[in-house]
Structure formats: structure tokens, C-alpha cells
Amino acid sequence: MNKNTSFSFELFPPRVNEELRNIDEILENLKDLNADFISVTFGAGGSKKSNFTLDIAQLIEQKYQTKSIVHLPCIHFSKEEIAKFLTHCKDRNLKNILALRGDMSKDLKASKDFSYASDLVEFIKQNGDFNIFGACYPETHNESKNCIEDIHNLKIKVDKGADKLITQLFFDNNDFYNFKQNCALSGIKAPIYAGIMPITNKRQILKITQLCGAKLPPKFLKILEKYKHNDKALADAGIAYAVDQIVDLITNGVDGIHLYIMNKAYVARRIYEATYSLFYDKIGA
Secondary structure, three states: OEEOOEEEEEEOOOOOHHHHHHHHHHHHHHHHHOOOEEEEOOOOOOOOOOOOHHHHHHHHHHOOOOEEEEEEEOOOOOHHHHHHHHHHHHHOOOOEEEEEOOOOOOOOOOOOOOOOHHHHHHHHHHOOOOEEEEEEOOOOOOOOOOHHHHHHHHHHHHHOOOOEEEEOOOOOHHHHHHHHHHHHHOOOOOOEEEEEOOOOOHHHHHHHHHHHOOOOOHHHHHHHHHOOOOHHHHHHHHHHHHHHHHHHHHHOOOOEEEEEOOOOHHHHHHHHHHHHHHHEEOOOO
16 A cells, blocks of 8 residues: 555653653554654753653664654754754764754743754754754744744745644644645645644643643533543543544645654554554555
């Protein structure tokens, strides 16, 4: 069978070395899902520590023979620090980077060299043969004045060298379709992978939406309210909601599905098993 839609997911590193074995267990549980790539986050809340990001990316590539994508935020880094990080990537033969501005931390100084992700994209392009991914925002970046400004900034990022785009999580597919239409009208031709987060508990989603500004549709709010005292039912409903989103997205020709699984292997497995056949066509089977 030929695969016509990309399937991938995101992992985040542990905070201490002893927990690295947990990541290996997660990857072992997911290896038969045949992900097209696995992205590895850098650090939370503006951290300057990579928290084993490169170790995990190398493990994904070498042991599990799967493409990895290294998250790289730039808002607190100098050109010299980014250049050193890129050298480490080259030394480990890691060729795929998700270029991000990153979260501003009140405890760290803002970079004098990188104000925007597009600055980082340009620098990476000039300093190695990397495949560069960029982030995008179907509901508009929460610091943009409006969607017009946001699309304009995204066009700059793509023009400077972002080859593919991964969206922030969203819960209303119409937001994604409107965003794709605006990208097309602006001449953005890079493939766009839809970021989907299956919700498994109420605290998780309220915290994440507060941080990123994603809105919760009435249908989803009803799910949260109905099952707020039943964790298992809420997890089942959240996964079912994500499956419904994915079916609709693939039916409408999305380039790829990127799952934010919060390091929960069972979530990725249940979604993949429910949607497996949708990722393939039967030509040449």
C-alpha cells in the first residue's frame, strides 16, 4: 500500500537522566506504528537546557530507524550558542529541526540575535544542510494583531527556508481549513501537518489552552462538563473526539497528522488503530 498522509507524534524529554529508560519503553511500545517522524521537544517554560533532546533524537534514529525532528527555540540564545547546537546535531547526524522562537522566560534575557523564528530559520539555512520545519497557528499566534499579520509573518518564515509546517493544537477543523485557505491565497505552498492533541484529563487541557490560546468549541466543552468526574470516560471521549477530527482532516486531504500524545503511548496506539486504513491508499497493494 502507498501512504498518502503523514503520521507522526511528539515526545518530551524527562527532567533527569534516570527517566530516560521511560522514553525507550514508550518508543518500544510505538515502534510498530511506523511513524513517519517523531519530534522531540527542547525544554519547558523558556528553559535553556535541552533536557536530553539530542540523546532521544539519536535513539529514535539509530535504534528505531525513524526520522526524528529536534525542537530548537531561539529566544534566549545567541548565534554562537545556536551554532554550537547545530554542530552537535551534525555530529549526531540529526538533519531535521523544528525552528521555534520559544517561550519567553522572566528569568532569562531575550536574545539580541533572534527576535523571531524566521531569524532562526535563516540562520540554520546558512549554517548547515538541514530540513527545517516551522510552527504555524490556525487560530492566529496569540501575539499577532490579526490573522493577516500572522500569515504575513508565516510567509516570511517559509520564504527564509522553512520546508514544512506543523500547526499548534486546535479543536475546530474549520479553523484549520480557513487557515489553509489563507496560506494558499498568500502563496504559502509548504506542506502543513495538523497538530492534534487527544485530551485525557480536564486539568491538562485547561492549562494548555491557557498557555497557547486555543479555543474549545461548545461540543468539546460539553464533553469536559459531562465527564469531569470520570477520568476514564473523559479520556475515552477525548480520544474519540481526536479520531473524529482526524477522519475529517484526512478525508479533506490534510498533508499529515502530528499527535501531541504527552508521552502516553496508549493514546497514539488507540488513535492509529482507529484510523490506520485512512493513511493509505490501495494503489500498488
